[in-house]
Amino acid sequence: MPPRPVGPGREKPAVDRPVTLSGPERAPASAEAPDSLVIFLHGYGSNGDDLIALAEPFARVLPRAHFLSPHAIEPCPGAPQGYQWFPLSTLSREERDEGVAKAGPVVAAYVEAQLARFALAPERCVLVGFSQGTMLALHVALRFRPQLAGVLGYSGALARIGMLMDEIRARPPVQLVHGDQDPVVPAWVMFEALGALEALRVPVNWHVSRNTPHAIAPDGLEVGARFLQRVLG
Incomplete structure (x- = not known):
């Protein structure tokens, strides 16, 4: 399967040397060949071992999905065994915008490589992000062609809003989930993303988990499972 070009987010290298992402994986629960991919992008200071735990509940609705949870690009200062995408x-908004533009090509290349590895089309792949990982998931998916199956974003923001009208190349379904008591990424950030996506005709739904901090609550997990089943089932 030849590499697939994506938009302006691929133009700048993320680092001065090539980066190959790796991390834990979970094979299909059905023990069959995978018919879809779910790629987790973890938050700042975490690692791929964190979100791979979501494979178990999500596999109940996607028994033939292969789950991947790569560690981010570089070690995170002050977080032992933790990584950061940027x-x-x-x-600041400027730092966030520059960060996703530099990290985006690495994530997009990883997605391309995994699709080729499993001989699957982009329409059989969903990106699932948490916090900083949600920023990357949205950034990559909105610029990735052919179009991915969707984005499930927990507790994150939409970066490069001011540039998105010129850079958008795809409009995959998006499900945003946020806790109403999030002290790290306030819930209003989700509504900012919602407005920007709707203005560009991206199909997007949202859910607020009540009394929830910077975390994934059980109801948010259920919303995510229903979304994955809808776009990949």
């Missing part, structure tokens, strides 16, 4: 030193 640095977050100032928490």
Whole structure:
């Protein structure tokens, strides 16, 4: 399967040397050949071992899905065994916008490689992000062609909103989930993303988990499972 070009987010290298992502995987629960891919992108300071735990509940609705949870691009300062997709030193919008533009090509290349590895079309792949991973999932999927099956984004933001009108190349279904008590990424960030996506005719749904901090609540997990079943089932 030849590499698939994606949009402007692929133009800048993420680092000065090639990066190959790796991390834990979970084979299909059915023990059959995979018919779909679910790729988890973890949050800042975490690692791939964190989100791969979601494979168990999601496999109940997607028994033939292969789940992958790569560690992010580089070690995260101050977080032993943790990684970051890009640095977050100032928490500014500019830093976030530049970070996803640099990390996006690495994630897109990983997606391309996994699709080729399993001989699956992009329409059989969903990106699932948490926090910083949601930023990357949205950034890559909205620029990836042919179009991916969807994006499930927990507790994250949409970066490069001001540039999105010029950069968007795909409109996959998006499901956003956020806790209403999130002290790290406030819930209003989800509604900012919602407005921007709707303005560009991206099919998007949202869900707020009540009394939930920067985490995935049981109801958010159920919403995510239903979304995955809808776009991949």
